[in-house]
Amino acid sequence: MKEQENKASQSEDALIDGVVRLLGDARKGRLHLQDVKNKAAMALAKYGRFVSELLRDSGVHVPPAVNLQTGTDGHIHVIGEHPDRERIEQLFSAHPQLQKGFKEVEVVHEIIRTEEEAVEFRKAHQSDPRQADKLKAPNDLAPIFNLGITSGGPVIFFSTTAEIA
Known part of the structure; x- marks a missing residue:
């Protein structure tokens, strides 16, 4: 049990280190949302190229697009009926x-989505605090991150339901 907690903590630390590498260390200066968006766009393009090359080298054809979500098990899953679904999920497990x-x-x-929602909430709250409360979504409708790999490049979107079977 203790060993699993240590591994989870190390994994979280590694993820935080990766985000700090990507965005920069906020303790050393102020980060602006537009700066984060710019860096996120560059990271997405680079990651999209990496995934596309790996898929192509593994014999996976795009189109059809590949839609990816993180499951409750922590693994990355293909959403929908892609003909190479199993092969793609195996690639993610193996790499x-x-x-x-x-x-x-x-x-x-x-981070970007959360900050954009917070900005929208603050603006709405300034004009009408009662209306602003209506912007808060119930937890069961919390947006779920999706990454689409398309022939035109990677696409990010959020859905309101997990579609993993």
Whole structure:
């Protein structure tokens, strides 16, 4: 039990280190949302190229697009009926760099989404505090991060339901 907690803590520390590498250390200066968005876009493009090359080298064809989500088990899953679904999920299981890169992109985009929602809430609260409370989504509708690998490049979007079977 203690060993699993240590591994989980080390994994979280590694993820935090990756995000700090990507964004810079906020303790050394102020980060602006647009700066985070710019770095996130560059990281997404780089990661998208990496995934696309690995898929191509493994004989996976795009199109059709590949839609990826993190499951409750912590693994990355293909959403929908892609003909190479099993092969793609095996690639993610076999390549820690694929998983790490996915999580880094996910965390950065979650930071952006959260901050954008907070800005929207603050603006709404200034004009009408009662209306602002309606912007808060129930926990069961919390957006879920999705990464799409398409022939035109990677795409990020959030859905309101986990679609993992």
